[in-house]
Amino acid sequence: xxxxxxxxGVGAAGHLAVSGATKRFGAALVLDDLSIAVAxxxxxxxxxxxxxxxxxxxxxxxxxxxxxxxxILVGGADITTLPAHRRNVGVVFxxxxxxxxxxxxxxxxxxxxxxxxxxxxxxxxxxxxxxLVRMEAHADKAITALSGGQxxxxxxxxxxxxxxxxxxxxxxxxxxxxxLRETMQVELKQLLREVGITAIFVTHDQEEALVxxxxxxxxxxxxxxxxxxxxxxxxxxxxxxxxxxxxxxxxLSGRVVETASNEIAIDTALGRIWAPGSFLRGSPVIxxxxxxxxxLGSAQDGAANHITARVAEISFLGSRTQLHLDLVEPDRxxxxxxxxxxxxxxxxxxxxxxxxADAMVFPAP
Amino acid sequence: xxxxxxxAPPRRPDGLTLLVLPALxxxxxxxxxxxxxxxxxxxxxxxxxxxxxxxxVLGDAYYLQVMLQSLQLGLITTGGALLLGxxxxxxxxxxxxxxxxxxxxxIFLPLTVSIIVKSFGWGIVLRRDGILNWAxxxxxxxxxxxxxxxxxxxxxxGMINVFLPFMVLPIFSVVRMMDTRLPDAAATxxxxxxxxxxxxxxxxxxxxxxxxxxxxxxxxxxxxxTPSLLMGDRFMTMSMVMAKAFLNLRDWQLGAAMAxxxxxxxxxxxxxxxxxxxxLATPRGS
Ligand SMILES: Nc1ncnc2c1ncn2[C@@H]1O[C@H](COP(=O)(O)OP(=O)(O)OP(=O)(O)O)[C@@H](O)[C@H]1O
Ligand SMILES: [Mg+2]
Numbered sequence: 001x002x003x004x005x006x007x008x009g010v011g012a013a014g015h016l017a018v019s020g021a022t023k024r025f026g027a028a029l030v031l032d033d034l035s036i037a038v039a040x041x042x043x044x045x046x047x048x049x050x051x052x053x054x055x056x057x058x059x060x061x062x063x064x065x066x067x068x069x070x071x072i073l074v075g076g077a078d079i080t081t082l083p084a085h086r087r088n089v090g091v092v093f094x095x096x097x098x099x100x101x102x103x104x105x106x107x108x109x110x111x112x113x114x115x116x117x118x119x120x121x122x123x124x125x126x127x128x129x130x131x132l133v134r135m136e137a138h139a140d141k142a143i144t145a146l147s148g149g150q151x152x153x154x155x156x157x158x159x160x161x162x163x164x165x166x167x168x169x170x171x172x173x174x175x176x177x178x179x180l181r182e183t184m185q186v187e188l189k190q191l192l193r194e195v196g197i198t199a200i201f202v203t204h205d206q207e208e209a210l211v212x213x214x215x216x217x218x219x220x221x222x223x224x225x226x227x228x229x230x231x232x233x234x235x236x237x238x239x240x241x242x243x244x245x246x247x248x249x250x251x252l253s254g255r256v257v258e259t260a261s262n263e264i265a266i267d268t269a270l271g272r273i274w275a276p277g278s279f280l281r282g283s284p285v286i287x288x289x290x291x292x293x294x295x296l297g298s299a300q301d302g303a304a305n306h307i308t309a310r311v312a313e314i315s316f317l318g319s320r321t322q323l324h325l326d327l328v329e330p331d332r333x334x335x336x337x338x339x340x341x342x343x344x345x346x347x348x349x350x351x352x353x354x355x356x357a358d359a360m361v362f363p364a365p
Numbered sequence: 366x367x368x369x370x371x372x373a374p375p376r377r378p379d380g381l382t383l384l385v386l387p388a389l390x391x392x393x394x395x396x397x398x399x400x401x402x403x404x405x406x407x408x409x410x411x412x413x414x415x416x417x418x419x420x421x422v423l424g425d426a427y428y429l430q431v432m433l434q435s436l437q438l439g440l441i442t443t444g445g446a447l448l449l450g451x452x453x454x455x456x457x458x459x460x461x462x463x464x465x466x467x468x469x470x471x472i473f474l475p476l477t478v479s480i481i482v483k484s485f486g487w488g489i490v491l492r493r494d495g496i497l498n499w500a501x502x503x504x505x506x507x508x509x510x511x512x513x514x515x516x517x518x519x520x521x522x523g524m525i526n527v528f529l530p531f532m533v534l535p536i537f538s539v540v541r542m543m544d545t546r547l548p549d550a551a552a553t554x555x556x557x558x559x560x561x562x563x564x565x566x567x568x569x570x571x572x573x574x575x576x577x578x579x580x581x582x583x584x585x586x587x588x589x590x591t592p593s594l595l596m597g598d599r600f601m602t603m604s605m606v607m608a609k610a611f612l613n614l615r616d617w618q619l620g621a622a623m624a625x626x627x628x629x630x631x632x633x634x635x636x637x638x639x640x641x642x643x644x645l646a647t648p649r650g651s
Pocket of ligand 1: 025028030048049050051052053054055056057204
């Protein structure tokens with residue numbers, strides 16, 4: 001039913017396969033039997049709140065940290081016990097970790113020198129890397145003389161020039177302002193496609209994850225909650241956690257009162273709602289619907305769910321307008337309209353409708 | 366650049382200048398004044414101006430020998446302290462919790478123990494019937510007690526003990542601020558541990574090393590108390606000659622000339638270190 005669910009095709013086609021990775025720091029369980037598989041050439045985002053273990057997972061894959069249990073395979077080879085300098089896994093660190101005592105070109109050439117690549121061969125590769133990130137004009141500059149965006153580019157070039165089998169990026173844009181961030185996101189995506197490298201990209205910004213990645217892995221407390229492409233993750237979240245972490249939604253708690261083939265009816269504070277799914281009659285559930293799936297009025301074709309709700313607040317967002325519904329915690333509601341019709345103000349009751357297929361049901365926590 | 370120079374207001378003493386004034390005044394009275402008097406003494410013979418003091422210090426084989434000995438003492442002490450202190454500074458910087466407290470105490474507690482107490486302790490350890498001889502004899506390492514006290518080996522050990530903290534502290538303060546992800550980044554680029562150390566860790570720790578070396582060398586080359594207590598007249602340093610000239614021989618010109626030479630050595634080291642520091646602090650590239 002949910003093809004966007006946790007996919008742990010370990011040992012299968014994955015270029016990178018982490019299976020059962022576990023890591024404790026003292027009493028804290030930071031990676032909890034975590035598994036993930038990433039296909040060759042794929043660009044996967046690791047999305048999760050601060051402290052959920054994203055950096056720890058990257059450090060384990062890079063060889064900077066040894067997991068207490070579990071295996072890590074790249075291209076089918078078990079690298080779990082290989083030291084970092086033998087793994088050929090590139091890393092772009094949070095805040096870049098560029099070498100302050102070296103110039104831009106020396107930073108980029110560092111890996112080639114470390115691997116004993118002859119100067120004759122290294123020079124054109126450094127030049128190529130500089131061109132790739134459009135930093136040719138800054139080759140001999142000191143790192144401290146660069147802007148945040150330029151440092152970020154150098155960090156990417158430094159990691160790519162040694163042709164790693166896998167590139168890990170730990171919040172590469174977190175130090176940049178919003179505008180630059182958006183430019184760099186697109187730029188990085190194009191660059192990585194051009195190079196054709198498999199990449200894992202850490203972020204705690206869901207919009208960033210939606211923009212840049214082929215697939216997104218939502219992490220929660222040391223585990224992967226769901227690994228899916230952006231549309232599936234948004235449209236068919238596998239858990240309440242993912243539902244709340246990615247995007248907004250109207251959430252109503254209720255109880256299953258009727259069951260039909262593949263459909264159930266749920267009684268909520270806003271009335272009866274039909275949704276796809278199979279739950280036992282009487283189960284406490286939460287039914288959710290994304291803001292843009294809801295339309296104003298009751299006349300929508302095929303929209304079998306009709307409710308009436310009071311508007312608590314209206315937020316104008318430019319290209320669209322959000323209505324926040326007046327509901328009692330833990331219920332909450334948000335509806336997004338392309339345009340606000342006349343006569344709707346806070347306090348007004350509005351008729352709303354949405355399709356059965358757009359309703360999502362989760363067992364109540 | 367030139368635009369700001371044009372619009373910049375005329376220079377006035379700012380807050381920083383005022384803050385440093387008391388210290389400068391203090392140094393002027395307790396340091397600069399005696400220094401000028403010293404320089405003056407070094408060129409004043411019984412019959413007026415004379416360079417006789419310098420002629421004796423720089424021309425006499427005995428005094429040259431003393432100077433060489435002092436330099437040797439300074440170099441060996443500094444080298445030994447660097448060899449022991451460099452890894453210790455890293456251990457200290459990377460240690461956490463209790464381990465750090467204990468390491469700190471081990472390295473810095475000796476500073477708080479008076480040199481007199483320390484040399485008394487060394488005596489107990491190094492004497493012919495001391496602990497070290499006793500232990501080595503019982504372990505069968507030696508057949509009869511070895512003379513250790515009043516040997517150069519004991520002197521160097523004592524000097525390194527006394528001056529080690531002055532080497533560790535500056536290196537520690539630099540290493541503590543070092544981003545540990547830099548060697549990590551080097552590792553992910555394929556750098557072996559040795560390459561990481563020589564190309565990343567070592568260059569970044571150099572400012573601390575330069576500071577530690579210059580402090581330790583300046584202190585060791587002018588050491589007086591430790592060599593006197595551990596060697597007496599058997600090992601004369603420049604400071605000991607100075608003390609003798611001033612206190613026993615009442616030969617002020619000789620003492621002042623020796624002091625000036627020692628000062629020149631120290632200033633060379635300090636200025637050289639400052640220059641190196643500045644070069645190290647300036648990032649490569651434009
Ligand atoms: N070396 C360490 N020693 C002890 N605890 C650690 C260590 N490294 C990480 N932790 C702890 O592990 C947890 C996860 O850390 P991690 O850095 O992986 O989080 P993160 O998901 O990258 O968070 P952020 O988004 O803030 O970067 C945190 O609670 C952190 O305090
Ligand atoms: Mg992190």
